[in-house]
Amino acid sequence: MRLLIDMSLSPSWVQFLADRGFESVHWSNVGHPSAPDSEEYASQNGLVVFTHDLDFGALLASRKTRQPSVVQIRAQDVLPTAIGEIVVRAINASSLHLEAGALVTVDPNRNRIRLLPI
Numbered sequence: 001m002r003l004l005i006d007m008s009l010s011p012s013w014v015q016f017l018a019d020r021g022f023e024s025v026h027w028s029n030v031g032h033p034s035a036p037d038s039e040e041y042a043s044q045n046g047l048v049v050f051t052h053d054l055d056f057g058a059l060l061a062s063r064k065t066r067q068p069s070v071v072q073i074r075a076q077d078v079l080p081t082a083i084g085e086i087v088v089r090a091i092n093a094s095s096l097h098l099e100a101g102a103l104v105t106v107d108p109n110r111n112r113i114r115l116l117p118i
Contacts, residue, residue, distance in 0.1 A: 001095060004042045006051035007033055009078055013050065016080035020088050024050070042068035048098050052078045057103055061118040066101035069116065074107045083108060
């Protein structure tokens with residue numbers, strides 16, 4: 001599984017995820033930082049969007065598509081040192097759903113999976 005890390009998250013996630021076996025790229029390395037179309041890029045390139053932006057759920061619902069899958073963090077501290085291992089466990093636990101099309105919400109206390117389209 002390959003991840004596209006949204007501008008709402010630190011580029012430090014790239015190395016953190018690589019150390020745990022996930023290929024990822026930060027949006028700032030492939031797109032313009034203020035461009036609103038990271039989800040289109042992710043769909044075209046088979047990437048899962050990894051974000052802290054809570055608008056992605058509404059965007060997926062309005063588009064009624066199966067891709068891209070999104071992993072969304074709902075926490076105050078979104079650095080890998082704070083929530084990284086929780087995110088990795090959530091991605092591993094939901095990998096089949098993410099491959100098929102899903103919105104995975106990661107919270108420090110629980111995770112939620114919504115299959116796409118919403």
